[in-house]
Amino acid sequence: MREERLHVMFGMWDLADPYNQHIGVTITSLVMNCSLPVTVHLLYDENLHKDSPGYRDNQEKYRQLEEQFGVKIFYHHIVLPNYVLHTRGGLGYFSPGWPPSAFFRIFSPDLLVDLDWIIYLDGDIVVNTDLAEIWKRRLVGEEFAVACCRDHGPEYWKNSRLRYCKKVGIPTEGYFNSGVLLMNLRKIRDDYTIVESTKEILMNHPDLPLPDQDILNIIFANDILFLPEKYNLPAGLDQGDCYKSSCVHYIFCEKPWRDIDYPAAKEYWKYLSLSPWGDTFEKIYSTIQLMTYRAPLDKRVLTGSILNLRTFLSNLLRRGWNDVRGVKKLRW
Known part of the structure; x- marks a missing residue:
């Protein structure tokens, strides 16, 4: 019988980038708390800094992750079209433009053609719960394109943001955070033209504040299954001890590797010390x-x-x- 494995995807623009450390921490926390064996799919541009020491060093650390935890890691080369690379979204506190890797999940259905389902995770997450629980949601017979958690953003948006959302068709009711997604790749391939829709949205609205997340909310607004909040719990809000049994998402500008007393920082440092990046x-x-x-x-x-x-x-x-x-x- 074929072994059941949980498939998870990360977008990493450059394997030489120090941000690989944070993805390594996320993977370490995931596999240490998962009741299923895990297969990781890393989407990246292999043309960037391929001969640099950092590139080779991160590849070696990913190999050590495989050896240490029995995780399987596959690399998927992706080249984004120019209309994505030239996108300039941005909230005031972000640098101009947007990380290209944020768009990788949009192109994953056509790239990962051998998979019907996958979990997407941002790289600023610590997984303190068993994601096999939501992986099993694909077996319940419900038809949905993505399973996700509600975003806290609309509670704090200014009127200007709310007016902009109404203008371009971004839903405010049921708006979800795209940092943790259970994606029905088969349904998305069958029922959506997600790449073409993304191009049209970016061409018409190149100044989307949260381009990748806003696009996913526009496309899948009526095809969502909402998950309990613990699967995408924002650090920085007062959550008490809930961090111990949730997916902790460091959604704000400051991160535990930047701020000494960031909320739930100890969760990040614990798994860093157990990963090949900090052992x-x-x-x-x-x-x-x-x-x-x-x-x-x-x-x-x-x-x-x-x-x-x-x-x-x-x-x-x-x-x-x-x-x-x-x-x-x-x-x-």
Whole structure:
């Protein structure tokens, strides 16, 4: 009998990019909490920095993930059309333009032709629950294009954003976050022309604030199954201990690898220390150093991280390496 495996997809624009570390953390957390064996599909542009040390180093770490956790990783080369590459969306606090990898999920039905279903995850997520539970939703006979969680954004949108949504046809009722998606690839291939629809939307509305997410909401507005909030729980909102049994999504600008006291940061650091990107002190040191350099001045002073990095690291070691590896809670 063919082994049942959970298939999950990530969009990684460049295998040389340091962001691969965060995807590695997401994969580590996923496989450590999943009751099914996992197959990972990495969508990327293989032409970028292919001969660089970072490219080869990340590939080696993904190989170590396979060996350590029994996960299977497949690489899928993708080239995006120019109308996507030239898209310039943007909320004020994002850099101009949009990460091209954000659009990979839109092109996945035609790229992953051997798969009928897949789970898509953003790379700024820690999975503290068993995703096999939502993977089984594909067996219940319900017809839906995507299963997803409601987005908290509409609760906080300004009137200008709401007026814009009405103007271009972005639904505000039932608006979903696209960071965690169970995608019915077969239905999408059969019932939608998602690539053509994306091109038309971008041509008519090149200034979409959240282009990839807005597009998916426009296309699938009436073909959604909503999942419990725990499968896409925003960090940064006061969620108490719910982080321990959910998919923690670091949706805001600050991230746990940038902000010393970011909500649920310990969840990220725990799985980083268990992944090939942080399983030795030498590896995790560079992330700690980068984080302290990025910290706001008041936090640098409070932690002594920049003014006295040696003291900061000594204190970290004094707490014990087991704290960082998740035996105890990590406290900054």
